[in-house]
Amino acid sequence: MKWTNEEINLLKEKYGTMKLKDLIGKFFPYRSIDSVSGKAGSLGLRNHDGKKQKLWTSQEEKILKEIYGTMKLEEMVKLYFQHRSIESLSNKARQLGLRDSNKNHQKIWTKNEEQILKRVYGKIKVEEILKRYFPDRTIHSIYYKATKLGLKGKTNYNVDYFEVIDGEEKAYWLGFIYADGWITDTSNGYELGIELNIDDYKHLLKFYKAIDMKNKIPMKRERNNPSGSKKIKMCSIKIGSKKTYDDLINKGIKKNKSKTIEFPDEKIVPQHLMKHFIRGLIDGDGNYTHWYDSDNDRYITRVKLTTGSKSFAYKFSEYINTSVFINSKIWKDRGAYNVVVGNKNEAVNFMKWIYKEQTICLDRKKVDVDKILEFYRK
Template sequence: MSRGPKKRTLEVEEIISLYKKGESTTRIAELANVSSRYINKLLLKHNVERRPRGHWKRKYHFNEDYFKTWSGTMAYILGLFTADGFISQQGQTVSIAQKEKDILEEIKRELKTTQPLYRNKSTGVYMLYMHSKKMKDDLMNLHGLNPCKSNNVEFPYVPQEYLHHFVRGYFDGDGSINFKGYTIVFVGGSYLFMDTLQRILNDKLNIDTNLVTDKTNYRLFLSGRKTIQVFAQWIYKDKNLFLERKYLEFMKEKTPLDLLEDRKFRNTKNAVKLRKQKFLEQLTKTNCIEKASSLIGITTNTSKQWLENDSDLKEKVNILLNNNK
């Protein structure tokens, strides 16, 4: 059975714009989900003036050695790159993607570059591209990142004094906070990375976390009114770069940390019955036991115990999950 044609993911004007900004046809082909030959034909068709073969002229300069020297800001950017960065497999380009433009503008100032941001029209995501063999080699050889990092990246070595900056960067890339539900969730495709992150948070902050598998991803949950503020005080200590939107969610808490307590549920029959009902309501919306548990403030182990001991609840859960397949 023959395969259908690839779906091009960039518009013609986007392809031409990237080429005029100095991007290679190989890298543009990767972004557009087509071949380099296709890109060359398209540029020829639209009479785009071509660069000499094998020639690459750097139009925008930046600190190529940035990831060689540790600092709080470097650790943050490395954490954000671990979550939302991309390393070209064939070319010498590295890039960071973000929906929020401001943080990439701050990173540009830190890297001392005037490189313009590119915005994907279909997704609205902003991209900061940097063409540098040095930077690519440093990310791979010094920090253990690679072009196919999503599912096998390991937690890099980070000096202890910069660890909270790195975690804040990763949280800004692949973490979320539900303030009303007093829940934080990290998402990642690598078990090695997420398992190490869990152990770091447990040891550093003396808090309980829950790591669960959700088909293709791993989710690390932190829950509790006090727990999320303990986490916030750690990652935002002597902060430099950060996503303001997420920071402001933590700042909604007005009670001093020493007066906070994580919620303790009353074990009365009525209270448990109400929580089970809320669990079913969330399961209807999420179709995920782990997420439904987190949203009502219980651990996955608690919901599993419910299912083991409550046949009526188990039947309702099975019906919901089967109907949503």
């Protein structure tokens, strides 16, 4: 199908602002990944591999000076410099004259400083500790030193939230993390993270409310746009707790999970809560689409979930086919597996099933579903 000028302009505007599968699901549901990526290449639009290097800020340099040599470069990238490469960190460290050894240039903590930290850590906010007692250090340095000293801060959320999946919200958020979250276990501690486009900021607030988070809001930041245009506004949450980390491991979440994660059984997600888990999955890595196919004079309606795990895709498809009695098919595209409900009537029935008696969802995808269901009610 030939690309129209309107489509090309839309691709130029949106390419690089979101995941490719989300871009296709939202703006080009009738085109394949090969078609969209091929057109982007012919237009000279740049993906993540071709993005320009962002200039280092003074704050970033300060953080690098504090932590360089205290952990592996891979850990630094994951924890503090997600938008940079290992090579970028290594080059900047050389420019700053930093050495990757125990005798690096970071300021050594004195015995008096350690005593102060032991006395106040966990009693007042870390930001306040930084301001009152350690204005020449970074907040990351304080967290790291506290970890080394075995200090524990106040728990500002329900760390036991994922211990047992016994309600709609827990099942939903577990599914969302399966799709769009990550966990890490490094020398700097344990972490659960989620990063979304700034348009979904309110969704992260819903998560904080669910886990009873106190005195903290999601972070906002900008990152380079791979297409070279204006920067992308993002929002994210990062929370650290060994208890939460262990519970998520027990619920099937893995580090570097994209290609190895497995579809959960009833011991993890009870049967009566599975549709809420699946709604979380699709809100994270799926879409609901509806468009007019002018070539065949018909409307096409689909539900799609994309995953990098072959095993997950086939077990999810089997569950839909045998437990929900809705037919789904699988196709592989550029290393990803797409589970698709492509029959119009079955796609509509799936949407009705997944949203029946729900109280938690990603608002913008619920709007898409409401429009589709309203179309078929007319």
